[in-house]
Each structure stands twice: as C-alpha cells, then as structure tokens.
Amino acid sequence: MVDMSADPRQRRAARHARPAAEAAASAPRKKPISVERITDAALEVVATEGYDALTIRRVAAVLGTGPSSLYAHIVNKDDIDDLLIGRLYAEVVLPEPDPAAWREQLRGVFTQIRDLYLKYPGVSRAALAMVPTHLETLRVGEGILAILLAGGIEPRTAGWARDALSLYVSAYALEQSLVQQRRRHQDQEWVLSDEELLDRFTALPADEFPQTRRHAAELISGTGHDRFEFALGLLMNNLRPASG
Amino acid sequence: MVDMSADPRQRRAARHARPAAEAAASAPRKKPISVERITDAALEVVATEGYDALTIRRVAAVLGTGPSSLYAHIVNKDDIDDLLIGRLYAEVVLPEPDPAAWREQLRGVFTQIRDLYLKYPGVSRAALAMVPTHLETLRVGEGILAILLAGGIEPRTAGWARDALSLYVSAYALEQSLVQQRRRHQDQEWVLSDEELLDRFTALPADEFPQTRRHAAELISGTGHDRFEFALGLLMNNLRPASG
C-alpha cells in the first residue's frame, strides 16, 4: 500500500523516498479518489488541452467532484506537477549501457523524453521547475549518467553534459509546445506560417538586417526535429572518452 | 512620437514594425501613463520581486493607479512581456564581427543576455514565449548571426546553432531563477544546500543508483556559471568554418 498517512505533505515526501515494500493487497472496489486517479486525470487534461488548461478545478471535474476534494491527496497545485513528471519519467526505458554505442543510446533516451514532453504539451515547464531529487527523474538521470560513463566520459564532464542536454531538451519541448499552442489559439496576427516568416525576413530593411535578409531561407529551413538532432549533435560530438 | 492610435493592438503591431521616424518633440510635462512608464514599472517589479510577482495590479500600483488604466496602452498581460523583452534586448551591445574572435564574441553576447535574464529573475520565461519577429530580438539575432557568418560558419548551420545557443541560454537562466526563487521562498523541505544534496545522493541505494552515488561529488561540483560556460563550449566547439 502507498503511504496512507493523513497529511498529504507526508505522502509527497514518501513519494520522494525509495519505493516502499508495496504490498499489493486488494484493489479498491469503488472509485475513491487517489493520487493515481488524480494523476490520470491531470495527464488526460494536459494531453488533450495542454498544460495551461491544467487547473485544480479541471482535474476535479474530470473526477466528477469539486476542487477541494483533491486537497486530501495533494499538497497544492505544484504537487500535481510532481505527480505528472513522476508518471512521465517512469515511462522512459533505459538501455543497458553499451560503450560502443553511447551516442546512439543517449540520442534514444533524449528522443524518448522529447516525445513524452511533446505528447503532453507544456509539461516540460513542470520538468524545469522540478526539484532535483524527484525519484523518477533521479532514475532516468542515473541511466543517462551510466551511458555517458560507459562511453568513457570523465565523471564531472558526464554530469555537466547530462545537465546541459537535459536542459536543452526541456527547453526545446517547451518552445515547440508554445508554438503549437499559438497555432491552436489562432490569434490571427501571431500565427506565422513559414512563408509568412520568410516574407517578414526578406521584407526587413537591408541596411539593418543584411544577414537575416540574405539567409532568410536557411534560417527558416528544417523541421523542429532536424534542429533538435542538430543541437544534440553539437552537444555530444565534443564529448570524448577521457584517455581515448 | 510613437504611434498614438486609439487601439493598443495597433500600437503593439507598430512596435514590431520598423521604428518610425521618431520625432523627438517635447517630453511630456506631467506624468501621463505611457508604454515607457509601464515598462519601467514592470521592470522594477520583476527586478525586485521576480517575474511571478509581475501582475497587472502590481504594475498599476507602482504607477499609482488601478489595473484598468493600463489597458489603454497594452493589449493584455502578454503584451507586457513583449515590452520587457524589447527593453532588455535593447540593452545588448553587439560587437563588430571579427572573424578571428568569433567564439569569444559569441560568448560575450550570450553572457550579456544571461546576465540580463538573471538580473530580472524569471523574464527568460517571457523570452521563450516571445514571438520570433520582435524587433529587438531580431536585432540581437542578426548580430549573433553576423558573428557566426564572419567566423565562416555555413549559413544554415549558423542559423540552427544560433537557435540552439539562444534556447540553451534562456533555459539556463530560467532554471537558475527558479532555484533562486525556491531559495527565497524558504519552503523548508525544498531548499537543498549543496551539502544536503550531496547527502541525498550518497544516501541513495547503491544497487539502483550506483553512478549517482559514486560520483555525487562531481555531480554537484561547479557553480552555475561554470556549467554555463561548459555548455556554451560544447555547443560552439563543434562549429567549424565551412571550407576549413
């Protein structure tokens, strides 16, 4: 059983501690509100309406109740972020580190993370704000670190590189989500297609923006994911086995 | 004079167009609310209380009025972000591109941006959400692009690298601001000093977190800025002049 103490603060703390012995027991008959169901509901909201639509009231509505009902299980709204990220990172599968393929392995893990973020538009915001001792993020972090170390990267470099890569991936997903969101909210003037963007760039005054104007085509080239791959490449290609 | 049309939407659009002829005329005598004063007030709030404390009401209070008074000058709250970023990026000074020193020049520019972000904790959030046709960000973007091109980087690579670097810098500043903010809000349990973090890491179960445990010291090593420099290095060192 998960921690059933009265105070949700203690339960949050328990979630950050190592997982308890976890006796399965019997599944709850009816449908009592639980941290799991809250997480399910929150993920559903984020997946369908985006992270901005994630409100206590919205989650409560999905569960067919009012906002106050959730506060027996969560500390506050930030706590939902915690749950979300935990659930998301639990889905990341980590490969057995292979010294010969560490770059591909890293690419694979970070692509997984990117796609999880994009599946739930905007959650990367929550990931950026997450405290660094979250259990599931620690697990994934350990996995990434293991891959880097297996690749022969010196520990300190590995740690720093891991942080840089993680930060970039979160930011990339966040930016992509924001673009998508603007596209959904057809705010007329603020949605710019590639052609419109190209027009804007080429319409810039040549004396002030010579490079942007001249290379407008290259600047808007490539899908988001092309740029993602490119950036990951930049970050990883300089990492070399220590005494290689 | 800046655009004095009635609709603030038109005024925002005008801000994104090329700067008008800009007849100086006489400075306003009294203290009418203006976009400039709103920007000043907003920056003051962000600098002293952080981006989270930036509310319409808070800004209005600084100007000694009520929230509705601002809506003759701004479209909505997002518009304030626009003003903030414009003001911030206007402060960035761009060097004359020197083909021999492009890496140092890039470092300089991005360090400026980083420090501006950190001076106004949390604004990088606004920067990430900013539409890519903002006039001042275009100016800085042009400058960065010019440095890369002067360094002999192929245009498409230069564009993508610029985006990757900018994204990383924003994310870095955002993360740093979040850490600072947590530290201010002494939420007891969520503030972790380096020693506490080290303790946490070394207290992890050895079978599940062998690497994190073993290299805990390296993982928490280095100031934020060390990591910033490191990441910039990773991103830049792979960029090479096109035809060598």
Next chain:
DNA sequence: TCGTGAGAACGAACTAAGTTCGTATCGATG
C-alpha cells in the same frame, strides 16, 4: 450488533488576478 472516530469528500466561501464596461476627465482643436 451498534457506535465511534479517523480519514475522505465536498459545498461554500475567500483571495488574488486578468479583463471589460461605463463613465468621467482632460486637452487640443475648430
């Protein structure tokens, strides 16, 4: 069997925030 009490659920309400509306005020202009 029947209370009983701890935990869970929940309706109502409080606060804060973004935004709108209607009106009042001000200043330049004819």
Next chain:
DNA sequence: CATCGATACGAACTTAGTTCGTTCTCACGA
C-alpha cells in the same frame, strides 16, 4: 468657448488556488 476623441479609472465579472467547516463512510472494537 464648446466639442470630440483619447485617456483614466472605479466597479464589477470571471477564473483560479486554497481553506474551512461539515458531512459521509467504513472498519474496528465494545
């Protein structure tokens, strides 16, 4: 000096996070 458009602003509407006090439920012990 009257007028009109732009500006200012108080009040109010809406949505949100959170708290409070009460009610409900159910497993356990007398």
